[in-house]
Amino acid sequence: MPTPIWRTTENYTAGREGTPVDRIVIHYIVGTLAAADATFADPASQVSAHYGIGEGNFHQYVSELNTAWHAGNWAMNQRSIGIEHSADPDRAPSESTYQTSIDLCVRICQEYGLNPQTQIIPHSAVVATACPGTVNLQRIRDAVAARL
Numbered sequence: 090m091p092t093p094i095w096r097t098t099e100n101y102t103a104g105r106e107g108t109p110v111d112r113i114v115i116h117y118i119v120g121t122l123a124a125a126d127a128t129f130a131d132p133a134s135q136v137s138a139h140y141g142i143g144e145g146n147f148h149q150y151v152s153e154l155n156t157a158w159h160a161g162n163w164a165m166n167q168r169s170i171g172i173e174h175s176a177d178p179d180r181a182p183s184e185s186t187y188q189t190s191i192d193l194c195v196r197i198c199q200e201y202g203l204n205p206q207t208q209i210i211p212h213s214a215v216v217a218t219a220c221p222g223t224v225n226l227q228r229i230r231d232a233v234a235a236r237l
């Protein structure tokens with residue numbers, strides 16, 4: 090499991106008000122990881138995620154103990170870990186991005202006792218959005234399930 094490198098954000102809420110983590114929400118950046126770094130570093134954006142993956146890099150912005158602002162829904166933010174993937178509508182995630190995401194999801198599912206087939210969800214299951222776009226969510230679910 091690669092270790093993430095921390096990147097700055099002020100866009101989160103300390104703690105989770107006691108809410109247990111029971112979902113992983115999958116996102117795509119519509120851009121590179123550097124674009125996500127810049128957006129989350131800007132307090133005016135009012136968005137963040139726990140993790141971002143792309144271009145061979147793996148970043149963490151928010152502790153899993155804290156509530157990141159990624160799902161567009163407060164209750165879902167409190168109960169979930171958000172993972173951003175470098176991709177665009179015409180560019181799928183790279184093989185390296187998939188492998189890091191799968192490694193990360195395996196660790197999270199083990200740690201929190203999650204079922205990858207039902208508890209790794211697309212952002213589009215939370216709110217009306219095209220996110221996670223070109224991310225093949227079922228591929229991630231199946232790869233994680235095969236390793237649990």
Ligand SMILES: [Zn+2]
Nearest residue numbers: 116117212220
């Ligand atoms: Zn999203």
